[in-house]
Amino acid sequence: MSIGADQREVEPGGFRQKVQEAFELQSVLVPFYAVLLSFIVGGVLIALIGVNPFTAYWALLEGMFGSKDNIAGSIARSVPFMGSALALAFAFRAGLFNIGAEGQLLVGGITAAWVGTWAWMTDAPGIVAVPVILLAGAFGGFVWGWVPGILRAKTGAHEVISTIMLNSIALFLVRWIVNSRDPLILRDPAASVPRTESISDTAILPTIIESQPPLHWGLFVMIGVCLLIAFVLKRTTFGFEVNTVGANPHASLYAGISVNRIIVLAMAISGACAGIAAASEVSGTNQLFQPGTFLFIGFDGIAVALLARANPVGIIASALLWGSLLSGAPLMQQEADVSIDVVRIIQSMVLLFVAADAIVRYLFRVRGEAGSHIQATSSGWA
Amino acid sequence: MAVSANGTPVLEVEGVTKTFPGVIANEDVDLTLNQGEIHCLLGENGAGKSTLVNVVFGLYQPDTGTIRVRGEKTQFAGVGDAIEAGIGMVHQHFQLIPVFTVAENVILGNELVKGPFLDLDDARKRIRALEEQYGLMVDPDAKVGDLSVGEQQRVEVIKALFREAEILILDEPTAVLTPGEVDDFFAVVRSLVDQGKSIIFITHKLREVLAVADRITVLRNGRVAGTADPKTATQQSLANLMVGREVVFQVEKGDAHPGDPVIRIKDLGVDDVRGVRTVDGLSAEVRAGEIFGVAGVEGNGQRELVEALTGMRPKAAGTVEILGRDATKMTPRRITELGTGHIPEDRNKHGVVGSYSIADNLVLNRYYQAPFTQRWVRNTQAVDEEAERLIDQFDVRTPSIHVKVDNLSGGNQQKVIVARELTGDVKALIVAQPTRGLDVGSIEFIHKQIIALRDKGVGVLLVSAELDEILSLSDRIGVLYRGRLVGTFDAADATREGLGYMMATGAAPDSEVVRS
Structure with a gap:
């Protein structure tokens, strides 16, 4: 099918429409071209500082996928983004903009680390201890997502404002909990840097490949969560309600859906997605909690989710891209003398082009989505 | 039916076609408006009435066809050009700012200034003059938000007149009015045409068409389905023209048998x-x-x-x-x-x-x-x-x-x-x-x-x-x-x-x- 396919030729319910729907081509094309365009612009930038962009990109590619360890490291780096992106995506389906993944990760992470150090965990078998620590993380995130949800439902406080504030609260709260020596809360008194004590060995997610960072079973946990969320949204009655509230809250109320209940649950489940990702990191990567571990993972999750257009399965792919780029960047700096910041710039441009998709559609002649053409409306006499 | 001094209609729309992706909104539409007449544009929803007047008002550019104002071929790049050419439009949904006064709303986008300041005094005088001329009584200093719907509509008409509109397009003006207000509004419309303004009146209410029109054009599926003379047309004949088949007006209904x-x-x-x-x-x-x-x-x-x-x-x-x-x-x-x-x-x-x-x-x-x-x-x-x-x-x-x-x-x-x-x-x-x-x-x-x-x-x-x-x-x-x-x-x-x-x-x- 040609990219510039004229929409009028597509009969509703016709074969071509079915093909289009099946592959959701449109939703993949724009992000794909956005990535391509960002690398082109990034290449120009690299050329401007006097480096051959192809050399730089080759080094980046090598850093990402050059060896088995590099591949494993890239994947490992991607795993937490799946959770933080889901945190945005799930709430997004209910029409909410949860930018509190940063805080939800921290609260989920510290809850997991705390539960992981409970004495009885050492005696529990892994089959119990691992789910417990993951659920503890999910619970911490759930609570931290529930708060802005309930504030929105009961007082109308906008979730963007409240999640930003809760990010700050979580950041300083966690820092205090882990820093404080007097009273001693969760700090490991023996450690020279602020961190919690190590979790019980039984609560550790097994490592698959000893890469940097190590690739562990958290990968499968998070892919599982992505698929579960996809199922919930696509097939269940609850998912239908979430989507309906997001698509038209007025009609939802009219249809008898308790909009407030959905708002609270959507925010809380979003938080739980971030929380379980944090728990997987605590359990599989660090075996303890250090503030700073999750810096920017929450915010980058917004980008990952938007790149995937809030599609939970798409998030797996976009998280892998995101993590791999970050993982490959140091080699580019080492070999081609191009700063890691260039990767950051490219990533930001990807988002910019996804958000301002008119640019991409114009450059690559991607047709607009059905009904999205801009309609002229009158605005009075002026 | 009055004709302007030199005999040419004030507005001629010829063969206008306007398509949107997948939809033909207007196809080969002709419409003429003579000076001092009320020309009713009748049609069902989606018949292309709004598209047509939006083309006339410069909001849309037609794919083909020409528009002549007072015999002169024109091409509007936007609403500004249409206003310049003496065309005014009263939208179905009013474009007023409730917290502003009538005078402030009227001069909006067309502010009279005295040095760096707004010259509201002059505006007020001109508004009063217009009100007296056309019988549109509204206090220029009242806040628009405090006015009734009928009064707000009059403000919209004053806005158009203030910009020296000679051709007025009224888009479903009676939809929001009470029966009494409708009668008042018709009186205003009459006084406008008596003083030489020309009006395109859009509606789907048959009763009103017969009450107010000098001439009727019926649109159906984007095309002109026919024109009618209000002296000879009936509600039934207009409805049939609008729908394209015989329409049953009276709902058949037996006696009610109410229970608990x-x-x-x-x-x-x-x-x-x-x-x-x-x-x-x-x-x-x-x-x-x-x-x-x-x-x-x-x-x-x-x-x-x-x-x-x-x-x-x-x-x-x-x-x-x-x-x-x-x-x-x-x-x-x-x-x-x-x-x-x-x-x-x-x-x-x-x-x-x-x-x-x-x-x-x-x-x-x-x-x-x-x-x-x-x-x-x-x-x-x-x-x-x-x-x-x-x-x-x-x-x-x-x-x-x-x-x-x-x-x-x-x-x-x-x-x-x-x-x-x-x-x-x-x-x-x-x-x-x-x-x-x-x-x-x-x-x-x-x-x-x-x-x-x-x-x-x-x-x-x-x-x-x-x-x-x-x-x-x-x-x-x-x-x-x-x-x-x-x-x-x-x-x-x-x-x-x-x-x-x-x-x-x-x-x-x-x-x-x-x-x-």
């Missing part, structure tokens, strides 16, 4: 979004097997009444009993489950989820019940089967049940809602503005459905701003005025004039309403 009350409203009080008690001390009863019509000018509490009855808005006072159960504090879902159907006033806001398929919209009130859901998981096959059955039964015109509701016409969207709300064990039906913006064919269909339901013993509460609709459907009529029913009549005793008077004043004049 299904909805009992007692001293109901409801606050609107601003916290103002919009429904205050309203009591009414709707019995099984009858249609109880609530007549009233919009904004007298209709919306709040319906939202309160269906559980979407809390009741501030009083009680509501539905089918013998106290429904005062029930949620919308509980009220639906009692056996209540609800056709909402605002189709797109409340009635449908536009981005969902027809199938999903058809089960929006039952999606969580078996067989549409089994153990938390949706059974899309059952949904699809039900949808196929309903689009057949209710004649929803669509190539597939998987088409997004946004892509349906207004009439078909309303059929989707009607199909959904009338399916199942419905014993009480609350209907608000069921045919707003619909074409004659869909109106016929929906009216028949409502009457069929009444004949099956369902109690129907009908709220409508269309007095004709109330009169032709209702068995009993209540007049809603400032949040309460100021009178209740048997439909057989009510007259259009009497109800109109009561809607506007809240008082029954001597014996005008009841014709004994």
Whole structure:
């Protein structure tokens, strides 16, 4: 099918429409071209500082996928983004903009680390201890997502404002909990840097490949969560309600859906997605909690989710891209003398082009989505 | 029919075609407007009236065809050019800023200045002069938000005149007015043409066309279906031209056989979004097997009444009993489950989820019940089967049940809602503005459905701003005025004039309403 396919030729319910729907081509094309365009612009930038962009990109590619360890490291780096992106995506389906993944990760992470150090965990078998620590993380995130949800439902406080504030609260709260020596809360008194004590060995997610960072079973946990969320949204009655509230809250109320209940649950489940990702990191990567571990993972999750257009399965792919780029960047700096910041710039441009998709559609002649053409409306006499 | 000094019409539209992706909105449309005449543009929704005037007003550029103003071929790049050429438009939805005064609104975008300051004095003088010339009395210093709808409309007309418009386009100007205000507005329109202005008047109300037009052009499916002379045309002939087939006006309806009350409203009080008690001390009863019509000018509490009855808005006072159960504090879902159907006033806001398929919209009130859901998981096959059955039964015109509701016409969207709300064990039906913006064919269909339901013993509460609709459907009529029913009549005793008077004043004049 040609990219510039004229929409009028597509009969509703016709074969071509079915093909289009099946592959959701449109939703993949724009992000794909956005990535391509960002690398082109990034290449120009690299050329401007006097480096051959192809050399730089080759080094980046090598850093990402050059060896088995590099591949494993890239994947490992991607795993937490799946959770933080889901945190945005799930709430997004209910029409909410949860930018509190940063805080939800921290609260989920510290809850997991705390539960992981409970004495009885050492005696529990892994089959119990691992789910417990993951659920503890999910619970911490759930609570931290529930708060802005309930504030929105009961007082109308906008979730963007409240999640930003809760990010700050979580950041300083966690820092205090882990820093404080007097009273001693969760700090490991023996450690020279602020961190919690190590979790019980039984609560550790097994490592698959000893890469940097190590690739562990958290990968499968998070892919599982992505698929579960996809199922919930696509097939269940609850998912239908979430989507309906997001698509038209007025009609939802009219249809008898308790909009407030959905708002609270959507925010809380979003938080739980971030929380379980944090728990997987605590359990599989660090075996303890250090503030700073999750810096920017929450915010980058917004980008990952938007790149995937809030599609939970798409998030797996976009998280892998995101993590791999970050993982490959140091080699580019080492070999081609191009700063890691260039990767950051490219990533930001990807988002910019996804958000301002008119640019991409114009450059690559991607047709607009059905009904999205801009309609002229009158605005009075002026 | 006056013709301008040199005999050329003030506006000539020739062979205008305007297409949007997938839609031909106008095809080869001709229209001429002579000086000092009222030219009515008649057509159903989606017939292309608005597109045509938007082309004339410079909002759209035509694909082909020419527009001549006073014999001169023109091409408008935008609204500014059209205003420059002396064309003014009064939109159906007013473009006014409520917190500004009349004078401030009028000069907006065309500010008179004295040095760095606004020259409101001069503006006021000019507005007063215009008001006197055309009989448009509005205080230039009043805040627009404090004015009645009729007065606001006059402000819109003054705005156009202030910009020295010679050709005025009025887009469905009477849709928001009470019967009395309509008469006043017609007087204003008359005085405008008497003083040489020329007017394009858009409407789908046949009665008004015959009352006010000098000439009539009927649009159908984007094409000119014909022109008519108001002296010889009848409502029937115009309707046939509009729809393209013989239209049945009178709804066929047997006698009502009312039973026990299904909805009992007692001293109901409801606050609107601003916290103002919009429904205050309203009591009414709707019995099984009858249609109880609530007549009233919009904004007298209709919306709040319906939202309160269906559980979407809390009741501030009083009680509501539905089918013998106290429904005062029930949620919308509980009220639906009692056996209540609800056709909402605002189709797109409340009635449908536009981005969902027809199938999903058809089960929006039952999606969580078996067989549409089994153990938390949706059974899309059952949904699809039900949808196929309903689009057949209710004649929803669509190539597939998987088409997004946004892509349906207004009439078909309303059929989707009607199909959904009338399916199942419905014993009480609350209907608000069921045919707003619909074409004659869909109106016929929906009216028949409502009457069929009444004949099956369902109690129907009908709220409508269309007095004709109330009169032709209702068995009993209540007049809603400032949040309460100021009178209740048997439909057989009510007259259009009497109800109109009561809607506007809240008082029954001597014996005008009841014709004994």
